[in-house]
Amino acid sequence: MxxxxxxxxxxxxxxxxxxxxxxxxxxxxxxxxxxxxxxxxxxxxxxxxxxxxxxxxxxxxxxxxxxxxxxxxxxxxxxxxxxxxxxxxxxxxxxxxxxxxxxxxxxxxxxxxxxxxxxxTFGMAIATDSGIKTIADIRGKRVPKIKANPSINIKVEAMLAFAGLTWDDVEVVEVPSYGAALRAVVDGQADVAGTTPTAATLYELEGSSRGLSWAPLPKDNAEGWDAIGNVASFFAPTTATSGAGISAENPAEIFAVRxxxxxxxxxxxxxxxxxxxxxxxxxxxxxxxxxxxxxxxxxxxxxxxxxxxxxxxxxxxxxxxxxxxxxxxxxxxxxxxxxMEAVQKAWDEATETAMDQNISSADWPAFWTAQRAEKLK
The missing domain is CATH 3.40.190.10 (Periplasmic binding protein-like II)
Incomplete structure (x- = not known):
């Protein structure tokens, strides 16, 4: 109707x-x-x-x-x-x-x-009381990693790469959802979280005793941005002027995304x-x-x-x-x-090859990764 x-x-x-x-x-x-x-x-x-x-x-x-x-x-x-x-x-x-x-x-x-x-925009929100000022300071700190959410996790991975860090350099806090990642910072179970500046939970963090700040990703740091680009190609530097803990007088140098x-x-x-x-x-x-x-x-x-x-x-x-x-x-x-047509063609061809070679479901992801790299150069 x-x-x-x-x-x-x-x-x-x-x-x-x-x-x-x-x-x-x-x-x-x-x-x-x-x-x-x-x-x-x-x-x-x-x-x-x-x-x-x-x-x-x-x-x-x-x-x-x-x-x-x-x-x-x-x-x-x-x-x-x-x-x-x-x-x-x-x-x-x-x-x-x-x-x-x-x-x-x-x-x-x-x-x-x-x-x-x-x-x-998207950036690394910091609980101010953690003492973190830069991405490099996140080494050894508690960072949420969200189950089944590569969209957020890859952004966090890219921001860590800005300072030459990986997941191995931080204390990973496994959480079930994006909301849980932000809640972990508010509740003192994590020190930072990757997020959009307009998430409602951030305003709660900003007004709490922990406080809110943002780890800068200066666009003139060519080495840092090259490292980000090696993780994923769809990020660009931007200066945010609105959001929790952000204003025209207190901007944040973070990601531009959709x-x-x-x-x-x-x-x-x-x-x-x-x-x-x-x-x-x-x-x-x-x-x-x-x-x-x-x-x-x-x-x-x-x-x-x-x-x-x-x-x-x-x-x-x-x-x-x-x-x-x-x-x-x-x-x-x-x-x-x-x-997208090229990706679909590569998938179809890889599927046929996997059947011919009796590739198991468990082995398929690694097989597809290799086939994808070869076919989509």
């Missing part, structure tokens, strides 16, 4: 129609939706909740959110069709590339598409994705003040490349209508699609 809505534009807005969302046309949204997100307390959960509330106020659509602290926990409901949209992080990239949790035979390359992805990325599978209905993005755009003024990060959902920012996967055709159609999608975006999208 669908719910129809019509939003009228004023005469002044009509004069600027080419720059505004096309909300005058009758649009249909499902009466109810289910989305997966990071766990409660994460910025992704908070932002999805704000948009869900806006959809309810403007269109009468009821949205239920399924939080999970693991990559598999967020993506599996999307794969099975239980949820319609996933508000995901870098597991999108890992899933399209068949890496980490997705290198097992039950998964493999996932044909994912982006609807919209907010520019975000998070959350509203994600679907390639076979999702084009009209439904188009309508969803149109609704996201139409309700921007309702949710943009929910957190300091929400203005980043303006499609002039969130509807651009690069992202961790190609954009869905339904999203591209709407982005073209509002003059956001460029030739450069299309060129990037085409190249990313070609890359």
């Amino acid at each position: 669908t719910f129809k809505f019509t939003a009228a534009l004023g005469a002044a807005a009509m004069a600027l129609a080419s720059a505004l969302p096309a909300t005058a046309q009758e649009t249909e949204l499902p009466r109810s939706m289910l989305w997966s997100t990071y766990d409660v307390g994460s910025s992704g959960y908070v932002e999805a909740s704000a948009v869900a509330d806006a959809f309810g106020k403007e269109f009468g659509t009821r949205v239920r959110i399924m939080p999970s602290g693991t990559s598999i926990g967020r993506l599996l409901p999307l794969k099975t069709g239980r949820v319609q949209y996933g508000w995901l992080a870098n597991e999108v990239y890992f899933a399209t590339e068949a890496l980490y949790d997705f290198e097992v035979q039950e998964w493999g390359p996932q044909d994912l598409r982006i609807v919209s992805g907010r520019p975000s 998070y959350p990325m509203i994600t679907v599978y390639a076979d999702s209905d084009e009209d439904e994705v188009y309508t969803f993005l149109k609704a996201l755009d139409a309700t921007f003024d309702i949710y943009k003040g929910a957190t300091s990060a929400m203005p980043g959902w303006a499609l002039a920012k969130a509807g651009t490349t690069p992202q961790d996967a190609p954009f869905h055709p339904g999203a591209i159609r709407y982005l073209k209508e509002i003059n956001v999608w460029t030739d450069g975006d299309q060129a990037w999208n085409d190249a990313r699609l070609a890359r």
